[in-house]
Amino acid sequence: MLAAAPALASCRRDDAAKTAPDASDATTTADAAGEIGPAPTPIGRWLVPQGTTLSKERYAMLLSVMDALIPGDAASPGAVDTHAAWYLDQLLGAFKTDPPRIYAGGPFSGRHGGIDAFSTFQPLTRIETLRWRTYLEGDMGLPERQWNGPVKGLAQQYADGLDALNAASLKDNGKGLAEIDADAVGNLLDAGDDTLVQLVYTHAVEGTYGDPVYGGNFEQKGWKAIDYEGDRQPIGYTARQMSNPEEG
């Protein structure tokens, strides 16, 4: 199964005129990973793609936070441009598909030869299923998920964390998190709960530089920004590429 990418090349509302939803994306509408429709929802500064696991409102808030953590500019894309929010959303909704979108297949991506095995996600073992359901959904009162006490799932951590930041934004700025500019978001993050900020930052980095099969690193923009080749199997590097890397 292919990693579903959001239909929008850009989730920035400012860019909307330049990047009208591509009609070809309609073909992914029935993708079991989520309803990826062509009609985005404008919320604050953002265009929210269809089919998100987070509520549309929280997805827009997440875009604001990721944009402040890894901003983009003309020379290099930021977390919003690499679809890092979509990456996180795919993780939260991993169990919408079977096999769940947790572990890409092996051994090759197909980008350098061999067939693309990455996009066939691997079936999980019993323990892996228990692990990831508990981690994402929380214990849900089930005794088998509480081997070490109650667990608040990742989805709930995000919901609570974003709602708290949004409340702080309303209080400080009179506007919601999705509406305020990056500087104002930065101020909130500096003052806010560092656990959430660290969590989002980690996912922003993963979604920017991780393999595109997981939904981020859109068009390998993250790798291009740092002039990095990404996965290299089965070709690897030649002796010349090893000894003379400056040649590219």
Added chain:
Amino acid sequence: MAQDFDAIIVGSGAGGGVAAWVLASKGWKVALLEKGRSAYPSLGAPVLRQSLWGNDELRRRRFFGFHDPFIEPRTIVQAAGGQAEQKEFQGLGVTVGGGTVFYDGDCPRVTQLDLRMLSTFGAVPGASVVDWPISYDDLAPHYDEVERLIGVQGAADADPFAEKRNAYPMPPGRPAKVGTLLSKGAKSLGYHPHPMPMANNSIAYRGRPACVDCGFCAMGCPIDAKGSTAVTVIRDALLTGNLTLFAECCVTKVVATPKGDHATGVEYLDKDGKPATLNAKHIILAANAIETPRLLLASEIGNSSGLVGKNLMFHMVFAAVGTFEEEIRSYRSRVVAHALADFTVPDGSADYIRGGYVELGGQIQPVEFGATLPRQVHKTMMVDGKFRRKIGSVSMMGEDMPQEANRVELDPKVRDVYGRPVARVTYVRHAHDQAVVDRYMPKLTAIAKAAGATGVQEVDFVAQDGVPESKHLLGTTRMGDDKATSVTDKWGRMHDLDNVWVADGGVYPTSTAFNPTLTQQALAHRMATYLLNPAGQGKVTP
């Protein structure tokens, strides 16, 4: 009682895999129990088809086939009298092949000096330094065999500090740029850099292809060019028809007779989580030097010395990391291709004995690099400076002192996904260890600078408030001749039980100056060879 197997091995990592091959190849019926999953749909088939590893950092970050602190937490105490805190540290592979799936493959041997620390240098106050009950000559034939089985590349005469040896099974692979530069720098200071002996194929070897230097060894080798035990000894053992692999089966207890001097089998949770038992004539524990004592303590056996779990050693790993003018791209290579052993020889100081083996090179992939940066410097470090492409490191595996207070215990509160008490580790650095770091860190910096690196930063991976991350787990079932001061004998058999053997780094009496895995495998090979035929006294027979 009817026995299900001749031997049960707990853990399919470095030592477990080697022991499985030695026994199964001589006709023993062996069960290999591994709590992790197999990443090989066809490991026992005549043709080895694709693995499930990939050049993919996220699979690794999501703990695919790896120790996962979410389901198996650990706690750690890092100061004398300090509190235990839940942290992520010293994770190794939890999969068929264990840590050898993810390791760099650095395969140096020890020297005779490593095995004679007490008689050569005398006692160190506050540390339980001892001699090993065996010599280098006892190990040498087993090194030869293991190197042949897993496939090791290297240059036999390149390291003047190593013991005399035969040619390696494979010549050294292609040089890495960072190692070439650092070797030049080291040479200019009078040191003796050489190609790192590695379990990565430099040429096609025993049905596996040559390494293409993709730089993703830490995520498992997608083409099986690295000699993990999964694709070498375990696969070979499966092909004999004598080995039964029980993947996704977690051993919860070693069952012993009421007197505690003989084991009858193991209890485990099967793939579906159902409790099950197996019995066998012999039980071999190879779960690693944190997990084996954890299992022994939970089973309440083998501890008449009171030393099970004690004398835990990790090595001090510390490094000088510098930036080069030119492009390095140290990820265009297997992890480390060059090394030097000059500091493993004492330089006569009164404050410490000696340093350890030095790796010239090392690498970090972008997600891990980016995620560990403070978010405020993300752009400067990742994008603007192209910093990641120009960094190179020189790192040392320092020999840490054995101390009884450094230990593995059962945590009184925290449980894992199987309902087992988790490992609680206490690890506090000895003054001697700190003296080694203080003495040798500037020498590592000098090598980096001589190679042309600037802005050199000194990084200590086992700092007081950081967590130890050497990935070398040693000492918790130390071997020796006296049952009052050791847990296992010179063959790896537990003093207290006549049929329980240890085949992991736990048997190390002192931590040595070298990366430990090849030596663990040689010890496991020696142990299993003895077990097959005690009268042969561990002699390798063709």
